[in-house]
Amino acid sequence: MASSEVDQKFLGKLAKNVEATNPLLASMLFKILGLSISLAEQLVKAKKQRRPDPVRSPESLELIFHIIWLSREGLVMLQQYVIPMVGNYPELKVLAYKLQASFFHIFVLFHNDPPVSTMGIATPDLAAGMASPGFPPFAPSRTEKGKGLAIEDGWNSSQGSIQPTHPLEGGPVGAPPGLAPPGSAVYLPARFLKEPKNFLPEAHQYFREAVALADQYLWGSHSLRLSVKTEYAAFMYDCLHDAEGSRRLAKDTIAEVYEATEGMDDDMFTDACELVTVLGRMMKRGLGSSNTLRNKGPIISSPPPTAPPAVAVPPPGMENPI
Incomplete structure (x- = not known):
């Protein structure tokens, strides 16, 4: 992101x-x-x-x-x-x-x-x-026609002119809009x-x-290009719910990386390797049955070991009959 x-x-x-x-x-x-x-x-x-x-x-x-x-x-x-x-x-x-x-x-x-x-x-x-559940209702400031913001109940209207004329004027900058100040339960x-x-x-x-x-503008293994394709694949899966399209994009992007012939510095190479790893996981995302088998162990079980074939033992005195 x-x-x-x-x-x-x-x-x-x-x-x-x-x-x-x-x-x-x-x-x-x-x-x-x-x-x-x-x-x-x-x-x-x-x-x-x-x-x-x-x-x-x-x-x-x-x-x-x-x-x-x-x-x-x-x-x-x-x-x-x-x-x-x-x-x-x-x-x-x-x-x-x-x-x-x-x-x-x-x-x-x-x-x-x-x-x-x-x-x-x-x-x-x-x-x-x-x-919202657990929060009190938000009460917007009361207004009166032609008079702007109404004075809230309990507000001292006899304050001097150098002091704020209403509770929203002056004072320290508060939290961003929509975020309650520390210790407040109003959202x-x-x-x-x-x-x-x-x-x-x-x-x-x-x-x-x-x-x-x-x-x-960018070659196939450029880490910024891989970043674009990686997030697009995630967007397709999580938001568009197009699992097949997401897996196909991840697969095609990895192929472009291996086909690229341009060089890169060590830092970009490290980032490209990490993003290819993420894309590799995205190729298998949503394939529940195969992933389950892969997580539990090998898909094809190894055959049980068989006993070695019996070897005939010659009687005593006949170890070298010739």
Whole structure:
């Protein structure tokens, strides 16, 4: 995903390469790199909760809200500041379009409507003010026509002009929208972070664009190209539920690696080997019966050992009859 180690390596390397000629682009790439590192930690935690209880814990909801928020912010930086400036950098262009698909991949997993994964959540409608299980309903600020925000009950209206005029003005910066401050049990719905919808068609289109660019600019064993194909295969399996297509893509990608004749440095070679290993597992993903046999032992059992043939023993005195 947008948190893969290969993508992070290229984000750092390409940001350093363009820093002298395009400081703004480099700055945005470094920011996306920092966001990606934080996102990686959250995704690891979320994958451990792949089959959660029907009623999520407050910690689980906060984790998913954080993932949605990080992905939304990363996508904004990517689409507004990075993609418009990548025309002259082939590797960076592939990476930018791959990250765009990755962020949408996260939206599909965690925030799609209708849900396509057990990792997602169904949060209440913000306008309806309904509450998630275990949380009180969210009460939006009261408004009066022509008067803006109404003063909350108990608020001292006699405060001086240098003090905040309502509870939302001034003071330290709080948690990101949708995330409760430490010790608070109030959560806004994920709809407040990003409107849920069916992200599948858009995500699929972005993956196809990233794959086309990788095929155009990068050779078969390039680790960034393998990163694009690996996540696309995962997206096909987890989100499109196209197991056969995912296995076929993994198999074809491995074949492209072995057919490639271009050289690579040691670091890229190590990354390519790791990704080929992942693709090899994806080739067998979903083949339950054969995998079960393989896990339990060899598919074909060895025949039981047979006793050696009997050897005739000559009587005493006849050991050498000739």
